[in-house]
Amino acid sequence: MSEANARRVAVQTATSRPLRTLPRQVDAEGRPLRVSQVFGSRVFHVERMRQRLPPEIFARWSETVEKGARLDRPVADAIAHAVKEWALENGASHFCHWFHPMTGSTAEKHDSFLWFDGAGRPVEKFTGGMLLQSEPDASSFPSGGMRSTFEARGYTAWDPTSPMFIMDGPSGRTLVIPSAFLGYHGESLDEKAPLLRSMESLSKSAVKLLALLGSPAARVTTTVGPEQEYFVIDKAYAALRPDLLLSGRTVLGAPAPKGQSLEDHYFGSIPPRVLAFMEEVEAELYALGVWAKTRHNEVAPSQFELAPIFTEANVAADHNQLVMQTLRKVADRHGFAMLLHEKPFAGVNGSGKHVNWSMSTNHGDNLLDPGHNPAENLRFLAFLAATILGVYRHSAVLRASIASHGNDFRLGANEAPPAIISVFLGGFLTEMVDGIVSGAVANLAPGQAMIELGVSRIPAIAQDNTDRNRTSPFAFTGNKFEFRAVGSSASISFPTACLNAAVTDGIEQLIAWMNAGDDVMTAVRKALTESAPVRFDGNGYSQEWVDEAERRGLPHARNTPSALAFLNTDAARDLFERANVLSHEELHSRYDVRLELYNKKVDIEAEVLREVIDTHVIPAIIAETQAVSGVSGTLARERLMAIEEAGDVLLDARKAVDTVLAAVPEGGVAAVAEYLCAEVVPALAKLRAASDAAENLVADHRWSVPKYREMLFVNG
Numbered sequence: 001m002s003e004a005n006a007r008r009v010a011v012q013t014a015t016s017r018p019l020r021t022l023p024r025q026v027d028a029e030g031r032p033l034r035v036s037q038v039f040g041s042r043v044f045h046v047e048r049m050r051q052r053l054p055p056e057i058f059a060r061w062s063e064t065v066e067k068g069a070r071l072d073r074p075v076a077d078a079i080a081h082a083v084k085e086w087a088l089e090n091g092a093s094h095f096c097h098w099f100h101p102m103t104g105s106t107a108e109k110h111d112s113f114l115w116f117d118g119a120g121r122p123v124e125k126f127t128g129g130m131l132l133q134s135e136p137d138a139s140s141f142p143s144g145g146m147r148s149t150f151e152a153r154g155y156t157a158w159d160p161t162s163p164m165f166i167m168d169g170p171s172g173r174t175l176v177i178p179s180a181f182l183g184y185h186g187e188s189l190d191e192k193a194p195l196l197r198s199m200e201s202l203s204k205s206a207v208k209l210l211a212l213l214g215s216p217a218a219r220v221t222t223t224v225g226p227e228q229e230y231f232v233i234d235k236a237y238a239a240l241r242p243d244l245l246l247s248g249r250t251v252l253g254a255p256a257p258k259g260q261s262l263e264d265h266y267f268g269s270i271p272p273r274v275l276a277f278m279e280e281v282e283a284e285l286y287a288l289g290v291w292a293k294t295r296h297n298e299v300a301p302s303q304f305e306l307a308p309i310f311t312e313a314n315v316a317a318d319h320n321q322l323v324m325q326t327l328r329k330v331a332d333r334h335g336f337a338m339l340l341h342e343k344p345f346a347g348v349n350g351s352g353k354h355v356n357w358s359m360s361t362n363h364g365d366n367l368l369d370p371g372h373n374p375a376e377n378l379r380f381l382a383f384l385a386a387t388i389l390g391v392y393r394h395s396a397v398l399r400a401s402i403a404s405h406g407n408d409f410r411l412g413a414n415e416a417p418p419a420i421i422s423v424f425l426g427g428f429l430t431e432m433v434d435g436i437v438s439g440a441v442a443n444l445a446p447g448q449a450m451i452e453l454g455v456s457r458i459p460a461i462a463q464d465n466t467d468r469n470r471t472s473p474f475a476f477t478g479n480k481f482e483f484r485a486v487g488s489s490a491s492i493s494f495p496t497a498c499l500n501a502a503v504t505d506g507i508e509q510l511i512a513w514m515n516a517g518d519d520v521m522t523a524v525r526k527a528l529t530e531s532a533p534v535r536f537d538g539n540g541y542s543q544e545w546v547d548e549a550e551r552r553g554l555p556h557a558r559n560t561p562s563a564l565a566f567l568n569t570d571a572a573r574d575l576f577e578r579a580n581v582l583s584h585e586e587l588h589s590r591y592d593v594r595l596e597l598y599n600k601k602v603d604i605e606a607e608v609l610r611e612v613i614d615t616h617v618i619p620a621i622i623a624e625t626q627a628v629s630g631v632s633g634t635l636a637r638e639r640l641m642a643i644e645e646a647g648d649v650l651l652d653a654r655k656a657v658d659t660v661l662a663a664v665p666e667g668g669v670a671a672v673a674e675y676l677c678a679e680v681v682p683a684l685a686k687l688r689a690a691s692d693a694a695e696n697l698v699a700d701h702r703w704s705v706p707k708y709r710e711m712l713f714v715n716g
């Protein structure tokens with residue numbers, strides 16, 4: 001079978017897969033089960049803990065979690081016993097500490113409950129010690145230079161604020177313990193600890209500001225709802241595309257004549273095969289206690305979205321990892337390849353993760369909800385101002401937090417936010433904020449100022465007026481901000497931790513001004529005045545904005561190496577240290593790991609592209625040349641000339657890639673990253689363009705790599 005025939009077989013496979021459906025879940029009487037009846041069935045959630053733990057143990061656990069204190073051993077032992085019994089009843093044979101190393105994905109090492117009693121008989125055993133801590137042989141995880149090999153082992157520690165759950169395997173089950181991953185000296189080696197620390201700092205500062213505002217609270221949680229965008233295509237295509245298999249993205253491929261220009265896919269009816277897949281994903285997520293809420297077609301063909309209901313940031317981060325994991329796993333069962341990459345296809349939209357973010361008190365008050373009375377209005381204004389100030393002062397860090405090789409192809413491209421961080425408030429709020437800045441209401445008492453400004457009308461109007469601007473990387477959407485620049489494959493932990501750190505800093509500044517004698521409105525005005533340059537409501541996709549932003553002095557890093565450089569500055573080190581999120585050393589390790597990851601990704605893409613060009617594209621061009629040479633007539637002659645010309649361009653571009661790759665400098669990761677970005681990435685793009693031009697000149701049956709139109713439009 002020729003390669004091109006393999007492509008045809010893939011199309012046949014994709015169009016003839018049987019629909020996979022699940023039997024409807026019913027209760028004992030045969031009535032369909034409601035989602036609320038199965039939700040969290042595999043989670044050791046608070047309610048289950050209350051039922052299964054002795055009351056005094058439950059109370060001590062709640063208290064520990066509330067205070068963020070350390071669990072003592074007897075409590076841990078009792079919880080371990082209860083969760084073991086529950087896990088065994090549910091068919092689990094193993095447990096694992098599940099953690100988030102700096103690779104951006106998750107890691108787990110399974111141990112069975114199997115043990116021996118005094119008489120050497122097999123029993124199941126699980127102690128508080130095993131629950132609290134585990135020591136994976138974790139020397140292969142990136143540490144960004146924080147560990148030397150002689151002390152390479154780290155340990156994982158249970159995060160008691162994120163519930164344990166049972167993971168289904170093909171024929172067994174595992175109890176999963178959400179954990180943080182630390183080095184021997186307590187240094188954070190993962191994505192979770194910084195997030196937890198940032199939530200703690202934000203809470204402390206917000207509580208102080210609330211006290212000054214006369215609206216006391218004991219605790220403030222960061223709430224997050226990450227919308228997840230993704231592509232699914234038939235896995236028969238992916239299997240024939242080394243680039244999708246190895247780099248998650250098509251490194252070549254001529255755009256289909258119809259991309260998303262008709263915008264007929266967005267919110268269109270979901271194809272049955274995809275719907276069947278989504279339903280199974282949701283069934284799994286419900287059992288795991290993930291608040292999956294919304295599903296719809298996205299803008300690009302074969303692009304979709306899953307959005308959850310928001311929850312505490314650390315749980316949301318765990319859940320988002322579960323969402324990505326479940327999407328991958330279930331896609332495979334349905335014959336799909338799950339593409340979580342930020343830009344799997346050139347010429348159509350990329351995928352992001354819109355991180356909806358707010359702050360909520362222990363009384364359940366959303367601090368970014370404009371509120372219904374003057375006190376709530378004032379609180380809203382203070383937290384809004386603090387947020388904008390934090391984002392303004394630390395926009396470079398926020399830009400760095402979302403930097404990745406994949407996101408470089410998305411930011412500033414089709415329907416993706418630009419690589420400049422700005423804040424969108426919408427017309428009504430902007431008018432109000434401008435009023436405050438201009439001093440129009442400076443001399444009024446806060447209550448009166450609120451009325452003058454029409455703040456009490458915000459809820460209705462803001463809800464209605466916002467979210468119209470899809471081009472902003474950080475948009476106010478009625479009662480929360482939406483951080484839209486986060487990449488679809490990224491962990492939300494680091495961007496959220498950075499945002500928390502920035503806002504903590506903004507809150508602390510308001511507190512400092514007020515402690516120095518300013519009243520609230522004066523402090524708000526100072527914050528809004530200073531941060532005015534970061535506010536922008538216009539078209540973020542336009543070149544005028546790029547020019548304007550640079551005039552305003554907003555940082556604009558066009559690519560990952562220059563964005564990550566922001567992490568290697570005193571401003572960043574001070575911020576993370578002040579907000580108690582990362583020590584200098586820990587921050588440097590993030591900088592290092594991310595650069596290293598960038599370098600590896602460019603390397604992989606270079607290798608993949610060379611391979612596909614050498615083993616697919618060039619043979620196809622040669623075959624095409626052979627087929628038309630010696631054939632008489634103008635048509636064949638012109639085709640031969642065109643294909644030979646395209647071949648020459650391709651060959652030059654191919655050689656240029658070898659040349660730049662041969663000259664990668666020796667030296668630190670940063671120097672290598674800069675070189676790869678400046679020299680190799682453009683050379684790869686040029687080679688791709690040459691290949692895409694040739695693709696349109698080679699007879700379809702001779703082209704062996706699945707084409708865009710098949711992958712995007714022919715999926716059953």
Ligand code: ADP
Nearest residue numbers: 223224225226307308309310356357358366480
């Ligand atoms: P859209 O932004 O698409 O119009 P919604 O506003 O309903 O839709 O919500 C989008 C996402 O924002 C959902 O995941 C939702 O749970 C989340 N969200 C809503 N309120 C908050 C909040 N206070 N904090 C964090 N996320 C929130």
Ligand code: MG
Nearest residue numbers: 227229305354
């Ligand atoms: Mg969306």
